Amino acid sequence: MIKLCIVDDHAMVRSGLKLLLHEKEEIRVVGEASEGEEAIALARQLRPDVMLMDLSMPHGKDGMAATREIRREVPSVEVLILTMHDDEEYLFRAIQAGASGYILKNAPHEELLTAIRMVAAGSAYLYPTATKRLMREYLEQAHTGGPEAAGPLSEREKEIVALVAKGYSNKEVADQLVISVKTVESHKANIMEKLGLKTRPDLVKYAMEKGLLHFE
CATH class of the missing domain: 3.40.50.2300 (Response regulator)
Structure with missing residues (x-):
């Protein structure tokens, strides 16, 4: 409920x-x-x-x-x-x-x-149209700012950040990356601590700024 x-x-x-x-x-x-x-x-x-x-x-x-x-x-x-x-x-x-x-x-x-x-x-x-506009704006900023690395994250952590920022649940992230839900939760906790972030919107903002979001 x-x-x-x-x-x-x-x-x-x-x-x-x-x-x-x-x-x-x-x-x-x-x-x-x-x-x-x-x-x-x-x-x-x-x-x-x-x-x-x-x-x-x-x-x-x-x-x-x-x-x-x-x-x-x-x-x-x-x-x-x-x-x-x-x-x-x-x-x-x-x-x-x-x-x-x-x-x-x-x-x-x-x-x-x-x-x-x-x-x-x-x-x-x-909502879909806002998502597209927001993604385009931040990806353009990331592009004009050069191919800056996404901070001190491993490739696996970058994958997890991108999926979480797109709204996938822990189980969906685990299924996509073929790892356990517990492993996803552990990675997320480490990522938040490593980046000094506290909320999911903070993580979404980080992913946008670093150009980690890519849509087919």
């Missing part, structure tokens, strides 16, 4: 989301908030699996500030941004704040459900 909180300043949006999610047996809405401070309090109190977070909330803290504080204070809570902002700057700032996913409010219902499930399972989710 995925425990989820909805954070949006519009009551009608919250009601519509609750109605949609009520039909899904594996998702339970355990709380809702209309601004960032309420969201932070909910995260502390309820410790849901996922916070479905709007960015633009005119009263109190906005979604970006709330995401940053929730990820710092209750790191077990994943944040999925649900917003109208189809903009790379907002997307990048949300990743920096610690969000594990970013999806637009006009996305199909099934895409939203997929994003919730992926984030709850420990994977990252970025």
